[in-house]
Amino acid sequence: MTDKEKNLASNSYSADNIQVLEGLEAVRKRPAMYIGDIGEKGLHHLVYEVVDNSIDEALAGFCSDIRVSINEDNSITVWDNGRGIPVDFHEKEQKSALEVVLTVLHAGGKFDKGTYKVSGGLHGVGVSCVNALSSYLRAEVRRQGKLYMQEFSCGKPLHDIEVLGDATDSGTTIIFKPDESIFITTEYKYDTLATRLRELAFLNAGVRLSLTDLRHKKDDGSFRSEVFYSEKGLEEFVRYIDSSKEALIDDVIHIVTEKQGIPVEVAMTYNTSYNENIFSYVNNIHTIEGGTHLTGFRRGLSRTLKKYADDMKMLEKVKIEISGDDFREGLTAVVSIKVAEPQFEGQTKTKLGNNEVMGAVDQAVGEALGYYLEEHPKEAKIIVEKVILAATARYAARKAREMVQRKSPLSGGGLPGKLADCSSKDAAMCEIFLVEGDSAGGTAKQGRDRGFQAILPLRGKILNVEKAMPHKVLESEEIKNIYTALGVFIGTEEDSKELNIEKLRYHKVVIMTDADVDGSHIATLILTFFFRHMRPLIERGYVYIATPPLYLCKKGKFEEYCWDDRQRQAFIDKYGEGNENAIHTQRYKGLGEMNASQLWDTTMNPEHRTLRQVTIDNAAEADHIFSMLMGEEVAPRREFIEDNATYAKIDA
Structure with missing residues (x-):
């Protein structure tokens, strides 16, 4: 203009x-x-x-x-x-x-x-x-x-x-x-x-x-x-989100249309992962709790894919009932609509409530996806085969989950043997520390306040859930222990992927690992598990990362814990008059190098500690980064590390 x-x-x-x-x-x-x-x-x-x-x-x-x-x-x-x-x-x-x-x-x-x-x-x-x-x-x-x-x-x-x-x-x-x-x-x-x-x-x-x-x-x-700048909009958005994942089909199905007076834009594709990632927007506002546009998209997708699979007689030999979740495993999609008068509801006022939107998105997705499947029989076959595999894996995961729940009733006696629980039963007051290693776990048990602090030691690096099928995740001993200790499980109903979050036993879940490269890797593995399988805990603000100090600096009777090099330099300048050799510095490479009282004073005592709350300001960006850091593709990970090398410091 x-x-x-x-x-x-x-x-x-x-x-x-x-x-x-x-x-x-x-x-x-x-x-x-x-x-x-x-x-x-x-x-x-x-x-x-x-x-x-x-x-x-x-x-x-x-x-x-x-x-x-x-x-x-x-x-x-x-x-x-x-x-x-x-x-x-x-x-x-x-x-x-x-x-x-x-x-x-x-x-x-x-x-x-x-x-x-x-x-x-x-x-x-x-x-x-x-x-x-x-x-x-x-x-x-x-x-x-x-x-x-x-x-x-x-x-x-x-x-x-x-x-x-x-x-x-x-x-x-x-x-x-x-x-x-x-x-x-x-x-x-x-x-x-x-x-x-x-x-x-x-x-x-x-x-x-x-x-x-x-x-x-x-x-x-x-x-x-x-x-x-984006020329193709959501098509490029989906490719960006999935850039670190292995594509199942090369195409991005891109829908730009208007139904019932509502502009609807949808882009979607499938990858080989086991996660569903749908990001929904209304007038550029990220609707993190979804709403009627998301319901319409899911309905249109499931209905159209199922009809195609039935028409092609691809489900005749499948003995397991296909559920809505199965159609969305490995799916990445962005749904963006424009509404003149959006009505928002939900806890964060980011859930769309306009009923007229549901039918518009359902119709738009159904028509466009139907045409795509008919015109691309090879890709359609690959997608339906992925759906059948997802249903089979879901059935196996359900059996594995039932085994976990049967062996671990939440009446109290079934809690993991390694868990040192707290005496309080008020979840809002209780916190649990997921601690790297039995040694540090033992120190944390000695240093904690038993009234409200629980300790669950984790042995080594937990399973990388980014690469694992759902039933394999539930076969992991450490992950089973986390589920059981927290008291939350995914429902056993065929269609349910929802956590029974009302059963959560602690409203602070604190990841506590060593302040070194291995510790950072373990923390990232745990965070990946929470992001992929317990995201509501992050969204409600229940997940934290502990920050143990890097140094203990001493000069005569003066001593001070320092969490970074800036604080350490300030101590040197104040008590050593700038002379580093005049200061005795103890470098903590692991939690185990601290005794119980030091760990309490620096990392666990609510009056003095620093906890970093884990938040998701942008779910699409978070998904992109987790996939890149923990996925199969090496090149994007190397590029990310090179780009961010100036912000990271690795000790020899």
């Missing part, structure tokens, strides 16, 4: 379109209510809110380029070439529309159905919230041949809107600095922002997004920067 066309279109997008719902007062008092938290997650959410506004312009057909910069002082600049936020006078509020958008919560064009048919920002709290939580915000608008500017502090305007000069294009630039008095941290992570921008590029084919980090110059004088 040319600038002239944008200017004509912008005539229908004016102050009259801006509707005010409520004021801003509570945002600074209770910021977590609006952005989730005041830590790292909330900090990055500010950027997403601003970028979402630019994406909404792209969805409306007025924006093709969005540029994000992390500035030297950890402020953020977001530039776009959309229509520009309206600047004309707002009659009801008696101020410019720009000031209304930036100072009134839930004020914006997206509440007026004629301005935006579809909006991702509807789910958020708007740029006004970003303004309220920024010590400084500057808005520049290029619109109708003029460059406008207004500055704010903590949500309040510093002056009226000004005209700085002429503009040859249109768009909006927002520069903001998060308020240090509100946020625990104000340091932005490049990789976190890059992951979201990459996701948005896949979800919005044809929109160019870029990220530049101006905080550190490279040796060649340039800055770290990436451009995210």
Whole structure:
């Protein structure tokens, strides 16, 4: 769209379109209510809110380029070439529309159905919230041949809107600095922002997004920067997610259509793994709890595949009943829909509730997949054979699970022999440490608080579940012990893959391994198991990683535990006046090198320890990384290690 066309279109997008719902007062008092938290997650959410506004312009057909910069002082600049936020006078509020958008919560064009048919920002709290939580915000608008500017502090305007000069294009630039008095941290992570921008590029084919980090110059004088652009959208997204997996079929089945007035885009393929990975989005919002669009996709997939297999008489000799789960083993899919008025529900308000969506997605998937199977009989046969193998393996896994549960009743007597349980029965108060090795497990048992801390030693490296069939996972002694100790099992019903999470015996599951390469590998194996087989525990915030110290530094009567080289250097500077040789440093390569009281003081005592909570901010990116780290393909793993070598330190 040319600038002239944008200017004509912008005539229908004016102050009259801006509707005010409520004021801003509570945002600074209770910021977590609006952005989730005041830590790292909330900090990055500010950027997403601003970028979402630019994406909404792209969805409306007025924006093709969005540029994000992390500035030297950890402020953020977001530039776009959309229509520009309206600047004309707002009659009801008696101020410019720009000031209304930036100072009134839930004020914006997206509440007026004629301005935006579809909006991702509807789910958020708007740029006004970003303004309220920024010590400084500057808005520049290029619109109708003029460059406008207004500055704010903590949500309040510093002056009226000004005209700085002429503009040859249109768009909006927002520069903001998060308020240090509100946020625990104000340091932005490049990789976190890059992951979201990459996701948005896949979800919005044809929109160019870029990220530049101006905080550190490279040796060649340039800055770290990436451009995210996808020509084929979800097809490329699925290939990216599956890039570390062995493909079962070469094709990605890509569906772009509209059913019952609802735009539906789906991309799907199959790999040789035993995991189902479906990622669903509504108006670019990741619906982590699924909803009606996901139900519609699953229904359309199962119905169409089963009908094809029946018509081809491929199931005649199969004695086991095929279930819905079997059709999705080894499936990677992304489902993205656009809805004018999404209704969200569920614990995190990320579950779609619009009933009309189910039939639309079901119909879209059924039609397109049906055509694909008829036109690709070779690939169709491979997929159905995979489904039959999945059903056979599921039956074997069910038998294995029943054996585990029969041998390990959860009345108490069936708990693993190695488990040193705690005396409390209140799951919300209890925590369990999964400890690497019997030796460290013994030390942890001596050092723990028996009232609320349980210890389960794990022998060696547990099974790599990324490469194992489901029934093989349940045959692993260490994994059986984890299931039994935690008290959760996958249901024994034919169709159930759900954990009976209400039976969970501990609301803190702490992975405690040595601070060396082997320990990191074991922790990654355990995390892979939780991600693939107990993901609800991660999603509910129950999984943590312990952080034992790396050093004990001593100088005379002064001694201090140090968790990294920076802390160690600070001790050397303080007590050794910079002379490393003046300090006695004990390097802990393993948990077993600490006695019980040291392990308690540094790693297990809630008053002094540091636990890192495991979260999934982006499930698609997490899936990609776990597959790459723990899968069969060596090349992507080597490339990842080389790219991240500067962030890792390996002891000889």
